[in-house]
Structure formats: structure tokens, C-alpha cells
Amino acid sequence: MIYLDNAATSMRKPEEVIRAVTDALQTMGNAGRGAHQASMTAARGIFGVRQQLADFFHAGDASRISFTANSTESLNIAVKGLLLPGDHVITTVLEHNSVLRPLYEMQERGVDITCLDCDETGMVYAEDFEKAVRDNTRAIICTHGSNLTGNLLDAEEIGAVADRHGLLFILDASQTAGIFDIDVEKMKVDVLCFTGHKGLLGPQGTGGIYVREGLRIRPLKSGGSGIRTFDRAHPDQMPEALEAGTLNGPGICGLGAALSYIERVGTHQILRQEETLMRAFYREIKDIPGIRIYGNFRQPHRCPIVTFNIGEEDSALVAGRLYDEYDICVRAGGHCAPLMHQALGTRSQGAVRTSFSHYNTMDEVMEAAAAVREESRLYGR
Amino acid sequence: MTENKRDHIRKRIKKDYIIITFKTTTAAMAMENRCLKKGIPGRLIPLPGGIAAGCGLCFRMLPEEYAKWEKELGCGEGSGTEVYHYVM
Known part of the structure; x- marks a missing residue:
């Protein structure tokens, strides 16, 4: 079989990913739910991968990375947790439904959307974003690379537009993380949404969201966090603020092994x-x-x-x-x-x-x- | 359980410790990581019920070690941590 569907998921994973998942399944307790060895093994493993991701995306502090199940979850968190009725957001026709559908939901709640058209080659440029900025524009949300054509957008230039106008820049790196260097500082990215199972070569069911220091996002989910048990509200400290429920520890450890492989290669x-x-x-x-x-x-x-x-x-x-x-x-x-x-x-x-x-x-x-x-x-x- | 272990538990003496608390599990893990890298002695334990904090884990160390490493640990105001004396 010749597998040429890697934009859907990278089916072949490095051997160490498989070993890391297997090891985790045999040794991991629940992270943040105890101080015994099994729980600490999980917590240490997950923290290590958090730090790896922070380093990988030049985010610095590990606490700025929350784990999610995939890009879709990350994008839902970003779109629904940041936009408010009356806000204007700029996006593009290149987007995947994981961007468009949450945006359409927010449109029903009063968010105004400008969807930039592309040229005949399927490209959208930074100046197109600049021209669409209005007084009430709150954010630019776009893909880094089209999952249909493979066209790459200039995230650094688009980030500069967002920065110039004081807009949030939410970048969907589903097709680019693990293949292209992504520097959230340099690209002025406020929120980066990524999946673990494509270019990052990790298991399905892994992904994450980077949130810039100082930016608060209303969580999509609330529940168990292992912290502040007696509070009625879900904790608002990152990264646990966006991580209700038990994390996919084995998957995350597999993602960590994949990151080590990518760094090595x-x-x-x-x-x-x-x-x-x-x-x-x-x-x-x-x-x-x-x-x-x-x-x-x-x-x-x-x-x-x-x-x-x-x-x-x-x-x-x-x-x-x-x-x-x-x-x-x-x-x-x-x-x-x-x-x-x-x-x-x-x-x-x-x-x-x-x-x-x-x-x-x-x-x-x-x-x-x-x-x-x-x-x-x-x-x- | 062996007789030796039972004997050890019977003879246990309470000691004064420094307890550092955190707002999140991630912050606790970051502290453990930093201490491991710098060779600072101590370890994460379940947070004693007598101390209120966000995270269920805390970092326990001996007072003399805390005094020695206080600067490197960077605890206290604005750090998201709190420091307690606790006999356990």
C-alpha cells in the first residue's frame, strides 16, 4: 500500500512513539490526582511534553500550553472563548470547517465575520487582512497552510498586521506544525491551535493550544482539574483552565516521543x-x-x-x-x-x-x- | 508488610518541614523540574489538609535546605507560590 493521505493523519509514526504509548499504558496513573509514583509518572511525563511543546513553538513557559484532543477542540476553545457579540473577525475562504463552523455559531450570537476571498491560485495575502480591518475588529483567525491546496500563508506578515492594529491573531497550524518552524513570538501569535497526529507524528487524540501570557480565554469545558476542588468554578490558571477532565496521558507521551524524533531529524x-x-x-x-x-x-x-x-x-x-x-x-x-x-x-x-x-x-x-x-x-x- | 517496616512506622517522629504550595499541578511540576536540575533537595507530596492551596501537590523540604536555596527557589509574593512551616 502507498499511503499518500498524510494531511488527514500521518499514519506511519516513529517507532519510539509506539514504545512511549505502550510504556505509558503500563506505568501511568492519573496526572495531578495524587503524589504516588504512578500519578507522578504521569504528571512528570505530561509536564515534560508541555515543556517540549513550549520550546518547539518558542512559547517559553510550559504553562502557556494546554492539551486538547485535536485542533478542532483548540479552535472551538479559541473562537468561543474569545469572541463576543459585536466583535468583528477576519478569516479566509481557505479555512477548514473546524474554524468555519465555530465562527458560524458565533455569527448566530452576533459576531460579524469578514471572509477574505482568494486569488486564482488559492492565495490570500497580508494586505488583504489589513484592508478588512474595522473599528470593531477583534481578531484575525486563519490557517497557516490550506489543507486542500497546500498553499502556505505568510503567518509572520499576517501577525504583523494583527499586531499593528491591536488584534488577536489566532493561527490554525493543523497542516504545518512539525513541518514548518513556528515561532509564536516572532509571528506575534496570540493563540496557536495544533493537532498532534499530522505533521507532529503523534497519536490521534492529541493536540493543544498555546495562549499568550496575559490573555484569558473562557473555557469551553469545566470539571475535574485536580486543583481547587472546593471552588464552584473551574480554575482560571493556565494550563489547567483549559483542561477539564483526565488528560490523554499515553497519547501525550507518544506525542513527546514524536517531538524528540522531529527534533533529532x-x-x-x-x-x-x-x-x-x-x-x-x-x-x-x-x-x-x-x-x-x-x-x-x-x-x-x-x-x-x-x-x-x-x-x-x-x-x-x-x-x-x-x-x-x-x-x-x-x-x-x-x-x-x-x-x-x-x-x-x-x-x-x-x-x-x-x-x-x-x-x-x-x-x-x-x-x-x-x-x-x-x-x-x-x-x- | 515486613516487621522492620512496621517498626519504622511505629518509631516515626514528626519533624518541621517547609511546604511550598502552588496554584496548578503544572507549576508544581515546574518546581520539581527546576529543583532536579539545580540539585535542590526536596520532593512533591500530597498537600496536607491543614494548608489551603489550589493544587493537591506541594513541595516539601527541610527548613535548613530552604534557607540555603531560598533565592534560587524564588517563592513568595508574585510567584504564585506560598511557603509554610508544617510539622508532619
Whole structure:
């Protein structure tokens, strides 16, 4: 099987991730719920990963990182916990439903949304954000990289716009964390939402949210925290403020092992390998008759994604054939990015998305390209 | 339980300790981490019922060690920690 669906989840994980999860399952108690060895093992393990993440994103203090189940939870926390009726927020058509749907909910409660359109290559630029700023604008919320086209937005420039206008900058790093260097200080990010199971190579069910020092977010959930038991309200100290209930200790330890692996290999090396594979695939298929590729490939760096269609063929049928006939796993359909598809004119057709991991090989890329060539030749017959 | 262990428990003598409390488990873990790195003796224990604090863990150390490391520990006002004498 050739797995080219890494933007959905990086299926292959480093061996140490599997070992860390197994070890945790055999040794971990519940973190913050006792001082015995089992509980302390969990607390120490989780704290260590918190610090790793803080270092990884240049956040400094470990207490600024709360663990969540995924980006969707982090984004819900950010959107629902920061925006108020009467606020204006700027977002883009590139966004995933994990940004759009919480925003639509807030729109029902009186939040005003400007959704920036993209150009013909699917790009949105910092100046587009600047032009949309109003007196009541409270935040910019956008993706760092499109999960559909792989286009990378310039987070540093967008962060500078937010900083200039005193706006909150909420960045969705679902497709970029672990592949691109993310420096929350340099990018002026107030809230960073990330998942653990994609580029960060951790287990599913892990993720987190970075919240800038001094910024308070109304928690989405309340309940057990291991602290301030007799208070009626959930504690407001970070990171526990955003972490009600038992954490996914084994998953978090797996994420920690994945971070150690990434640090050892280096994000630059991972990006270099993934971009090499992605660009090779792009070169191989771009001139095939009938192939339409989406996104901006002139960018010096972009997410390792190539999304295409063959003529007017339903993307689901193409993806189905790629799996049935060639044992190649790709993603078809809408990719939870409705506005991006609308902008690209692929709402009914969907699109075939290939997404690469540094674990993929050039042979796999060539085999996949040959399969697309063959399917393209057969198209219409 | 061995007879030796039972004997040890019977002969236990209460001592005066310094107890450092925290607002969050994460702050407690950060203190433990810092002390391990700097070689500061002490350990996290369950918070005694006689002390009110946010977090169920506290850092216990001997008063003479606390006096020696007080500056490095950086406890007290504005640090999110509180320091108590506690006999246990």
C-alpha cells in the first residue's frame, strides 16, 4: 500500500512513539490526582511534553500550553472563548470547517465575520487582512497552510498586521506544525491551535493550544482539574483552565516521543524531504492531458500537498480507482473545506488530494504518478 | 508488610518541614523540574489538609535546605507560590 493521505493523519509514526504509548499504558496513573509514583509518572511525563511543546513553538513557559484532543477542540476553545457579540473577525475562504463552523455559531450570537476571498491560485495575502480591518475588529483567525491546496500563508506578515492594529491573531497550524518552524513570538501569535497526529507524528487524540501570557480565554469545558476542588468554578490558571477532565496521558507521551524524533531529524530536513517528493509528483503529473492541479506552486515553500482532478471525473471515483487498482491511499471529496472548493469551482466534483510524509519514497511517488497517468489515459473511455 | 517496616512506622517522629504550595499541578511540576536540575533537595507530596492551596501537590523540604536555596527557589509574593512551616 502507498499511503499518500498524510494531511488527514500521518499514519506511519516513529517507532519510539509506539514504545512511549505502550510504556505509558503500563506505568501511568492519573496526572495531578495524587503524589504516588504512578500519578507522578504521569504528571512528570505530561509536564515534560508541555515543556517540549513550549520550546518547539518558542512559547517559553510550559504553562502557556494546554492539551486538547485535536485542533478542532483548540479552535472551538479559541473562537468561543474569545469572541463576543459585536466583535468583528477576519478569516479566509481557505479555512477548514473546524474554524468555519465555530465562527458560524458565533455569527448566530452576533459576531460579524469578514471572509477574505482568494486569488486564482488559492492565495490570500497580508494586505488583504489589513484592508478588512474595522473599528470593531477583534481578531484575525486563519490557517497557516490550506489543507486542500497546500498553499502556505505568510503567518509572520499576517501577525504583523494583527499586531499593528491591536488584534488577536489566532493561527490554525493543523497542516504545518512539525513541518514548518513556528515561532509564536516572532509571528506575534496570540493563540496557536495544533493537532498532534499530522505533521507532529503523534497519536490521534492529541493536540493543544498555546495562549499568550496575559490573555484569558473562557473555557469551553469545566470539571475535574485536580486543583481547587472546593471552588464552584473551574480554575482560571493556565494550563489547567483549559483542561477539564483526565488528560490523554499515553497519547501525550507518544506525542513527546514524536517531538524528540522531529527534533533529532530536524524540521528543515523533514520539510526538505517532503517538498522534494511533493514537487516531484507535481512535475510528473502537471502536463498530463486533462489534469487540473490546484494551488500555488511558485511558492518557495508550501505544504506537501498536491491536489488535482482528471477532467470532469468525480474525485471520489478517481480516489476509489487509485485504491482498488493501484493500492494507493488518497483523499477525495470536500476535505472539510467548503469555501475553498467553492472558490476553486470544485464544489460538486471535489478534488483528489495527495499528501506526503518524509517516510514516503521517490519510488512510491513515481508509482503514484504513473497510476494517475494511466487513469488520465483511461478517462472518458 | 515486613516487621522492620512496621517498626519504622511505629518509631516515626514528626519533624518541621517547609511546604511550598502552588496554584496548578503544572507549576508544581515546574518546581520539581527546576529543583532536579539545580540539585535542590526536596520532593512533591500530597498537600496536607491543614494548608489551603489550589493544587493537591506541594513541595516539601527541610527548613535548613530552604534557607540555603531560598533565592534560587524564588517563592513568595508574585510567584504564585506560598511557603509554610508544617510539622508532619
